Amino acid sequence: MIKFVNVSKKYSDGTEAIKGIDIEIPEGKLVALIGPSGCGKTTTMKMINKLITPTKGTIFINGEDITAKNEVELRRNIGYVIQRIGLLPHMTIEENISLVPRLKGWKKEEYQSRVNELLELVGLEPDTFKKRYPLELSGGQQQRVGVVRALAAEPPIILMDEPFSALDPISREQLQDELKALQKKIHKTIVFVTHDMDEALKIADEIVIMRDGKIEQIATPEQLLQNPANDFVHTFIGEDRINKGNSNRxxxxxxxxxxxxxxxxxxxxxxxxxxxxxxxxxxxxxxxxxxxxxxxxxxxxxxxxxxxxxxxxxxxxxxxxxxx
Ligand SMILES: Nc1ncnc2c1ncn2[C@@H]1O[C@H](COP(=O)(O)OP(=O)(O)OP(=O)(O)O)[C@@H](O)[C@H]1O
Ligand SMILES: [Mg+2]
Known part of the structure; x- marks a missing residue:
């Protein structure tokens, strides 16, 4: 479980990106962080793998304060899909996916079979794709590799920062379905940042709505549609979805x-x-x-x-x- 207790982040230029937030992300759940641009989603996420240090408050993973934890060790146990794919261009797809397993000392047969398994999982034929370089793949295919690379070393926690935002609507829906099906099998703790309310409603177990460094509401998709906590959340979700959600009850x-x-x-x-x-x-x-x-x-x-x-x-x- 990931727990934020009264966490704030003030950048050195004085920007207060996060203003005293409390969040509990239960183990094995997919939690979506959503809110307008600049509200602090990426900052929140990067504090989990210590790419950013909070100015106040404490973050716990499985009850342990992460402040004292070695960050390299911590990051090897947290998969990370960054906002813009982030595959290493000079490495083949196989090398990209097996990077963390290799760093963790997996044997060659082990990581090779893991690469095959993961590529198959997202519908990319291993023999066709594993020796290619990222630029020899379409945007959607690269994004799939980005997602499975975060899963490669079987980390218990996966952070995904708008992983599907650059995709066309069809590939996007397809990947959302794939992620949902995958999560049913692997039950990881996933923190998923998105701008897209339909995406959050579709894939998340819980949704955290943020505005201006604060949390407006934490709720399941159903609760959110039934009881938006305030005007901001109501507007953010949109009248159409709320009506649809309720009439579907x-x-x-x-x-x-x-x-x-x-x-x-x-x-x-x-x-x-x-x-x-x-x-x-x-x-x-x-x-x-x-x-x-x-x-x-x-x-x-x-x-x-x-x-x-x-x-x-x-x-x-x-x-x-x-x-x-
Ligand atoms: N290194 C930095 N120095 C100063 N301010 C920063 C820094 N990084 C982010 N910020 C500011 O902190 C606030 C939160 O930024 P953050 O990147 O967390 O937002 P976000 O919700 O992920 O936005 P987006 O949806 O556009 O990705 C913004 O006002 C941003 O300008
Ligand atoms: Mg961001």
């Missing part, structure tokens, strides 16, 4: 389980268990009732009440109002 989320008295109310209008809360609300209004039954496989499995729907909608409003 499922009736099962607020369904009250069946009780005996419901069985007596045979005349209740019904709605499928796969419906959204918005659809349930429409039914309640159109049919002028206080309750509808949720049906699955032709059987009533529970009920949705007007009260619950209102409660749900009010919950969203309350959050909005309290932030004003």
């Amino acid at each position: 499922h009736v099962m989320d607020i369904m009250i389980s069946l009780n005996e008295s419901d069985l007596l109310e045979k005349e209740l209008p019904t709605i499928s268990w796969e419906s959204t809360i918005t659809e349930a609300a429409k039914q309640l209004i159109q049919k002028k009732v206080d309750k509808i039954a949720v049906v699955k496989n032709k059987e009533i499995v529970g009920t949705i009440t007007k009260e619950e729907v209102l409660h749900f909608v009010a919950g969203i409003r309350r959050e909005e109002e309290s932030s004003c």
Whole structure:
């Protein structure tokens, strides 16, 4: 687990890039840092592998304060994909990927088979690509190599700073899918910086929204769509996504389980268990009732009440109002 406790960073020219942040990044989770340009995402990330030293506060990895840790040793255990690919141009793809494993003293057979395995993982045929130099690959292919290079020595932590930002939308989506599938297998602790809210919502377990060196909200994608903490987060996520997120909420989320008295109310209008809360609300209004039954496989499995729907909608409003 990576933990920031009251961390600040003031650069030597006086710029206060980070202003007292607390973050907990759970082990095995993919956490996205997102926020406008200059809000301090890269600074936050570089403090984890000690490329930048905080001016105040402490960063812990697995309970250990990193201040005292040897930085070379630390970095060998933290994969890093930098903002602009960063492959070494004079090394082949194989040499690039195997760099850290070689530094760590892996045997030749070991790192060679690891290179093959990783290239295959991102759909690059090893025999075609491993002897090539970075410039002999397309931008998207280089980016894939950049990503797997960070995984090569199997570090428990991986930092990725806008790894897909230079890609066209199709390659970008493809790599997002690949990363998501990969993470399901490898369960690393990944800190992922992005500008792109759709990307964060798609791949992250948790999202940290930053503004001007501070944290505005830390939440799961779902929580963020349901309860943006304040106007800034609301605007940053965008009205469209929030509406879409909420209308996609499922009736099962607020369904009250069946009780005996419901069985007596045979005349209740019904709605499928796969419906959204918005659809349930429409039914309640159109049919002028206080309750509808949720049906699955032709059987009533529970009920949705007007009260619950209102409660749900009010919950969203309350959050909005309290932030004003
Ligand atoms: N070496 C430095 N010296 C002085 N100020 C710096 C330095 N590096 C970054 N900054 C400033 O610190 C603030 C945070 O920068 P940082 O690179 O962390 O932002 P970011 O969120 O990663 O932005 P972007 O999305 O554009 O990559 C900015 O105001 C930036 O100008
Ligand atoms: Mg940056």
